[in-house]
Amino acid sequence: MxxxxxxxxxxxxxxxxxxxxxxxxxxAVWDADAAVHKLYGPGGAAVAPIGALWPEAISGGAVARPALKEIIAQDAGALPRIEAIVHPLVAQDRADFGRQSVAExxxxxxxxxxxxxxxxxxxxxxxxxxxxxxxxxxxxxxxxxxxxxxxxxxxxxxxxxxxxxxxxxxxxxxxxxxxxxxxxxxxxxxxxxxxxx
The missing domain is CATH 3.40.50.300 (P-loop containing nucleotide triphosphate hydrolases)
Structure with missing residues (x-):
């Protein structure tokens, strides 16, 4: 391992x-920011759940980060809700990468x-x-x-x-x-x- x-x-x-x-x-290197980028991209696993809460944060089938920043700035309760969606998805991506890594x-x-x-x-x-x-x-x-x-x-x-x-x-x-x-x-x-x- x-x-x-x-x-x-x-x-x-x-x-x-x-x-x-x-x-x-x-x-082997796993990058949390890159994982989030993938989750926010077109077809990413975070797009639908974020879109269900904030439809205005979705553009072209992806999460629009500027719109998300605006939502976070205006609503103090937004960040914990976003993290509740994103953190488990990121943790899963990290675990999958770790399992598949053959590097020492x-x-x-x-x-x-x-x-x-x-x-x-x-x-x-x-x-x-x-x-x-x-x-x-x-x-x-x-x-x-x-x-x-x-x-x-x-x-x-x-x-x-x-x-x-x-x-x-x-x-x-x-x-x-x-x-x-x-x-x-x-x-x-x-x-x-x-x-x-």
Whole structure:
């Protein structure tokens, strides 16, 4: 059975880049955001149940994320209802991927790993981090959200200091070469653990 490594962090911390570095080293990688994208896409399993509650959130047979963001902004009760639909579907997708993986180490890229209790299914957790000012600059440079939206996302996530405290491993994503070296070190350590098991 594949070793299950949870990969987490906060928005703009370099999770996607770090996931790619793990893939570069031969790990299988499951991406929670990509799974949600698939569920929201045409024919995705989340389209019908979300459409039943908010028909205005559906466009062209898919969930329109801007419309969903608008609904969440206007209705404080919307997010928990959306999560009640999406989280079980994402969990099923993750479980299916894990069962089918033949890699020695499978990485699960999950932004809300701690918040959703996903650590129970992991053999170890790695948390990526970067200085708060670098995080803020990265997120705002994308041009996809306002300062207020960024603050709202941070408010909904566990503080990065707490994620780092709970994690088995940490990777600082200040530079690509530094992150790659730390990924290699994490994998070396896991392989030693597996050899000793």
């Amino acid at each position: 594949s070793f299950r490594l949870g990969l987490t962090g906060s928005i703009g911390m370099g999770k996607s880049t770090t996931a790619a570095l793990f893939a570069e080293q031969g790990c 180490i499978t990485v699960f890229d999950i932004p809300l790993l701690y918040e959703t209790g996903g650590t129970a299914q992991m053999d170890a957790v790695v948390c990526v981090f970067v200085a708060p000012e670098v995080q803020r600059a990265r997120v705002l440079a994308r041009g996809t959200m306002t300062e207020a939206q960024f603050a709202q996302i941070l408010a909904n996530q566990m503080p990065i200091a707490e994620k780092r405290r709970r994690a088995d491993y940490e990777i600082e994503t200040d530079t690509l070469s530094h992150a790659r070296a730390q990924v290699q070190e994490v994998l070396r350590d896991i392989k030693v653990r597996l050899a000793d098991a």
